[in-house]
Amino acid sequence: MKGSYSSNCLLLLLIVCFSTSFNLLCAADPTDGFTLVPLSDGNFVLQKPYNLPLADRYSDASGVRRFWVYTNDKPFKSRSGTRPRTEVRIKGQDYSSGIWQFEGYAYVPTGTSGVTIMQIHGASEGATTLQLRIYDGDMKYYKFDVVATDLYDKWFRLNVIHDVDEGKITVFINGVKKYVVNDQGPGDLYFKCGVYAAPENSSKYMESRWKNIKIYKK
Secondary structure (H helix, E strand, O other): OHHHHHHHHHHHHHHHHHHHHHHHHOOOOOOOOOEEEOOOHHHEEEEOOOOOOHHHOEEEEOOEEEEEEEOOOOOOOOOOOOOOEEEEEEOOOOEOOOEEEEEEEEEEOOOOOOEEEEEEEOOOOOOEEEEEEEEOOEEEEOOOOEEEOOOEOOOEEEEEEEEOOOOEEEEEEOOEEEEEEEOOOOOOEEEEEEEEEOOOOOOOEEEEEEEEEEEEEO
C-alpha cells in the first residue's frame, strides 16, 4: 500500500513538472499572430540637434544604433521649443487604426536618466500617446507609473502593442507583460526610439543603444 502511494506521488510530481516545463516552453510570444512589416533604410529617419552633424550624436555599427545627447544641446529644429533629442522616427508606417507593434532590443548605460527612449507620437490631445522613460535605471510611463526596474547596463527586449480600436497599449519586457494603459485617443501615430530629454530632471548625458528594430501589425 505504501509502495503504491509513493508511486502515485512520484507520478503526480512528474506530471506537474512536465506541465510547468511545457507551459514555460509554449508561453505565447508578444509577436504571435502578427505580421512582420518590411522596413528599409528609408523608413528610419533620424532627428538630432540641428546645429551638429549626425556623427556627433549617432553611430550605426555592427547592427547597433547608438544615440546620445546632452541636456544643453539644441533642439532638432532651430525654432523648436522642444528638448534635445537624437531619435529615429519610423516613417512610412504611420497608422490610425488596427493593432500595431514595435519591437527592439535596447541598452541603457548607467547614469542616463530623465529621458524618453521609446515613444508613440500622435494623440487626440497632446503630442504623444506613449512615452517610456528611464529614471535611475527604472522604466516609467512618462514620469508616473513604474513599468520595469533595474534596466541599466543590460540588453532587454521591448515590445509595445498598440490596439488603436480598443484604445489600449501593452508593454512587454523580455517577453513578459509589464504594463497596460489606455492610449491618448486617435491620431496620426508612429513609433520613435533613441534619446529625448524629459522636460525636467534629465542627466547631463543621455544614451541608448538599439538593435533589431521591427514593426508588426494585424
